[in-house]
Amino acid sequence: MxxxxxxxxxxxxxxxxxxxxxxxxxxxxxxxxxxxxxxxxxxxxxxxxxxxxxxxxxxxxxxxxxxxxxxxxAILPFGRGQSAVSLLAFLVLSAAVASTGIIFKPGVWYRGLKKPAWTPPNRAFPIVWSILYILIAISGWLVWRQQGLSWPFLIFAAQLVANLLWSWLFFGRRRPDLAFADIVVLWILVAANIAAFAPISATAAWLLVPYLVWVSVAVALNLSVWRLNRDRGVFA
Structure with a gap:
């Protein structure tokens, strides 16, 4: 044979x-x-x-x-999601998480809050997040191709859930305090996700680094907005 x-x-x-x-x-x-x-x-x-x-x-x-x-x-092509269909599935998953940012928009309430001088311009947020969600999808897809469904995807799913909750907590509930706790957990999960993906695919791990950097900025911004406005009676 x-x-x-x-x-x-x-x-x-x-x-x-x-x-x-x-x-x-x-x-x-x-x-x-x-x-x-x-x-x-x-x-x-x-x-x-x-x-x-x-x-x-x-x-x-x-x-x-x-x-x-x-x-x-081993590099087996069957059942490892190596097709464009599997990549599309990861992109759809990321888009579903990103949709919370569309449902819970900053609006007038957020524009009326005091913010630190270093706050990025509003137009930067949708651009940066769109790029990051694409990188997140590609990162997950690369690991899926290499190893299939395995334990690192538990962390991958957990950080997506924490990401999804933040917009609802901050803009929907108007609770920057709870949103801050959530985004700290998100930062830890993204860092753990990078560590879990690295042994499987270095490329997948590096694709998540910009995500971690931006979440770090978001942690600092969330904390600053909370501290600058907590005595103004503008939070729920």
Missing amino acids: QLSVALPRQLRGSSPAAAMQLSTLRNVSASLGPKSCATASGLKPSRTRRERNATRVAMAGWFLRRAGLNERN
């Missing part, structure tokens, strides 16, 4: 790591005949395209385990 039959073409030569895995798999497969490969992996001959694809994935996993490699971290 040739390895090119057992594995899809996307696995070949995509990176030095993939080349090393492919070489190892070829060595393993060379020592086994077609019949023994199918028997050892517990597979039966299949005729439909779907069955053949399933067979190839199962055979690839069996070869990786036989070669002492980690199947979960």
Whole structure:
């Protein structure tokens, strides 16, 4: 049995790591005949395209385990969300979180609050956040491609929830005190998210760094606005 039959073409030569895995798999497969490969992996001959694809994935996993490699971290193209559809899903998720900024707008109430002199101009916020939400989506997608759904996405989801809550707390409830507590938690979660993504994809981790920087600015701004206005009776 040739390895090119057992594995899809996307696995070949995509990176030095993939080349090393492919070489190892070829060595393993060379020592086994077609019949023994199918028997050892517990597979039966299949005729439909779907069955053949399933067979190839199962055979690839069996070869990786036989070669002492980690199947979960191998570069397998099936079930890892490597298509444009999965990227679109992450973009939609980010857009859903961003929608709270549209629902709960600053409005007249925010414009009447005292702010520090270094406050960024209002027009900067939607531009910066739009870029950041795109980077967040790409970051999550890169990790999804590399490892699929895994524990770092618990942190990823948690920071998105904290992000979503901030606009509601600050502009919706008009509670900068609660919003400040939320954004501090958000900062911690983003930092943890970077640390969790880094071993899987350095690119994904770096894409979240501008997010952390901007949240740091938001923490300072939230605190300043709260302190400058807490004795004016403008908060709920």
